[in-house]
Amino acid sequence: MAGVAAFTALNLTALTACSGSAVTGKPGEAGVGDPYFPKLGNGGYDVAHYGLKLDYDPKSKQLAGEAVITARATQDLSTFHLDLTGLDVHKVTVQGKPAHFNRAGSELTVRPDDDLPKGETFKVAVRYSGKPESLVTGGGKEGWMTTADGVLALGEPTGSMTWFPGNNHPSDKAAYDIEITAPKGLTAISNGELKDTRTGKDGRPTFVWHSAEPMASYLALVAIGKYEVEESKVKLGDSRLPIYTAVDPTQAKQSQEVLAKTPAIMKWSVNNLGAYPFASFGAVVDRPDDVDYPLETQTKPVYPGSPDETILVHELAHQWFGNSVTPKSWQDMWLNEGLATYTEWLWSEDNDGLTAQDIFGQIYKGEGEALEAYEIDPETLWEFPPATPPSADVISDDPVYNRGAMVIHKIRQAVGDNKFYDIIQGWTKKYRHSNADTKDFTAYVEDKAGKNLDSIWGPWLYGNGKPAKP
Structure with a gap:
C-alpha cells in the first residue's frame, strides 16, 4: 500500500514545495459530514463521470483497475480526497500530470502539480491493484464479495470504495462507463447498457457497460460469473427499452416464472409512479449463498436466489425511489424504503390482494396476515421514527421500511387518491436524477396538498413510539 501515514501539515508543506507553484487553494474536506457516515464522500469537487477499467482473476482474487474521474472543482482546490479502502495505488495523475498522493485509512489524498481553480473541470486518473475485501456494516456484508464462480460487488451503504476510488456518497451522482475483463467462460455485468463485448489475444472477454444517467x-x-443471459425489449411509454436478465444456472428454473412478470410490473409502475427514469432495466439472480439480501443496483437489481413477486416489485420501485430520486444523506433513507415498501402495498391492492388500508390497519393493530406476509415484527416497528434512525446500524431496520410506508399511507388518507398519485408522480418528475431530503419531501407534499400536514409529520414521521391514533 502506497503511504499509510496520515497526511500531516509537514507532508503538505513538502508536497507544496515539490509542486513548484504557490498554494492559493485550500484542501477539500475529507468527508461531507453525513449524519451516520461523516467520513464518506469528499468536499471541494463534484464528479460528472467515472471511467473504470477492471481486470479480475477469480483464481488469485486479484483486481487490477484504472479509474479516470472527471470532476469540477467547487472551490479553489490545493488537495482533494478520494474514498478507497484496501488495494495498492501505483500512480495518480491530475490533468495528465503526475500528482503526489498519500493514504490514511479509507482516504486517498491527492495533491495536484498545480492548484485547481473553482469551476475548473479536471480529470484524475488512478491506477491500482490488489485483493479487494468486503466490509461489514449494520446492514450486513457488502463491497467486493467472492462467490462460488466469481464475484459480486454491492455498495450500500459504503462498499463501493472497496473496488474503485471516488466520491463515495449519494449526494454526488455521476455517469459511468465500466469495462470489465473476465476469465474465459465467465460473463461480467454492470449497470446500464452493454455497448460492446470483445475478446483479447489471451481469449479473455471484456464487457463494456454504459450508464448515461446519473448514479450514486x-x-x-459488478457481477462476474456463469450466467444464463436473456435479452429482449419491451415498450414502456413511448420507448422500447432493452431488458437484460442474468441468472445463475442453479437458479434459472425457479426464477423463470417470476422474472417473466417484470415487464408487467414495469408497465404498472410507469402508470403509478411516473415515467421510467433510465434507458434499460433487468435483473441479476445469484445463488442464495453468494449474498443474503436483494439490492436495487441501478437498472439491474440483484436477488439472492429466485425473488418472490413482492421483492421484485420493491426493487423495481427503487429505480424511481432511491436510484433516480436519491437521498441527500443516509438519514433520508426512509424516502427510498418507505416509498418502495408502499409500492408493494399498492401492487397488492391492484392485484386482488390486501388493500393498502388493510395492510396499514393490521400493522397498526399488530395482528393479521399482513405481518407474516411482509415479515413485520410489531414490537420493533415502533422503536424509532423513520426520519431519525438513532444510528447507522439501524438504517435498514423495520421502522425505516414499514413505518415509513405508513407515513405514505397517512398522506394518501389526507389528500385522497387523485391528489395522492399526482403527488407521487410529480415528486419523481421534479427530482428526477437529483437528490432530495425529508424537508424537500414534506414541503413538496404540503405545497401540492394545499394544507399543513403537521398532524402526520409529528407523530408518524418524527414522533417516538406508536402514534395514539391510526
Whole structure:
C-alpha cells in the first residue's frame, strides 16, 4: 500500500514545495459530514463521470483497475480526497500530470502539480491493484464479495470504495462507463447498457457497460460469473427499452416464472409512479449463498436466489425511489424504503390482494396476515421514527421500511387518491436524477396538498413510539 501515514501539515508543506507553484487553494474536506457516515464522500469537487477499467482473476482474487474521474472543482482546490479502502495505488495523475498522493485509512489524498481553480473541470486518473475485501456494516456484508464462480460487488451503504476510488456518497451522482475483463467462460455485468463485448489475444472477454444517467456510487454493480443471459425489449411509454436478465444456472428454473412478470410490473409502475427514469432495466439472480439480501443496483437489481413477486416489485420501485430520486444523506433513507415498501402495498391492492388500508390497519393493530406476509415484527416497528434512525446500524431496520410506508399511507388518507398519485408522480418528475431530503419531501407534499400536514409529520414521521391514533 502506497503511504499509510496520515497526511500531516509537514507532508503538505513538502508536497507544496515539490509542486513548484504557490498554494492559493485550500484542501477539500475529507468527508461531507453525513449524519451516520461523516467520513464518506469528499468536499471541494463534484464528479460528472467515472471511467473504470477492471481486470479480475477469480483464481488469485486479484483486481487490477484504472479509474479516470472527471470532476469540477467547487472551490479553489490545493488537495482533494478520494474514498478507497484496501488495494495498492501505483500512480495518480491530475490533468495528465503526475500528482503526489498519500493514504490514511479509507482516504486517498491527492495533491495536484498545480492548484485547481473553482469551476475548473479536471480529470484524475488512478491506477491500482490488489485483493479487494468486503466490509461489514449494520446492514450486513457488502463491497467486493467472492462467490462460488466469481464475484459480486454491492455498495450500500459504503462498499463501493472497496473496488474503485471516488466520491463515495449519494449526494454526488455521476455517469459511468465500466469495462470489465473476465476469465474465459465467465460473463461480467454492470449497470446500464452493454455497448460492446470483445475478446483479447489471451481469449479473455471484456464487457463494456454504459450508464448515461446519473448514479450514486452505492448503486454501482459488478457481477462476474456463469450466467444464463436473456435479452429482449419491451415498450414502456413511448420507448422500447432493452431488458437484460442474468441468472445463475442453479437458479434459472425457479426464477423463470417470476422474472417473466417484470415487464408487467414495469408497465404498472410507469402508470403509478411516473415515467421510467433510465434507458434499460433487468435483473441479476445469484445463488442464495453468494449474498443474503436483494439490492436495487441501478437498472439491474440483484436477488439472492429466485425473488418472490413482492421483492421484485420493491426493487423495481427503487429505480424511481432511491436510484433516480436519491437521498441527500443516509438519514433520508426512509424516502427510498418507505416509498418502495408502499409500492408493494399498492401492487397488492391492484392485484386482488390486501388493500393498502388493510395492510396499514393490521400493522397498526399488530395482528393479521399482513405481518407474516411482509415479515413485520410489531414490537420493533415502533422503536424509532423513520426520519431519525438513532444510528447507522439501524438504517435498514423495520421502522425505516414499514413505518415509513405508513407515513405514505397517512398522506394518501389526507389528500385522497387523485391528489395522492399526482403527488407521487410529480415528486419523481421534479427530482428526477437529483437528490432530495425529508424537508424537500414534506414541503413538496404540503405545497401540492394545499394544507399543513403537521398532524402526520409529528407523530408518524418524527414522533417516538406508536402514534395514539391510526
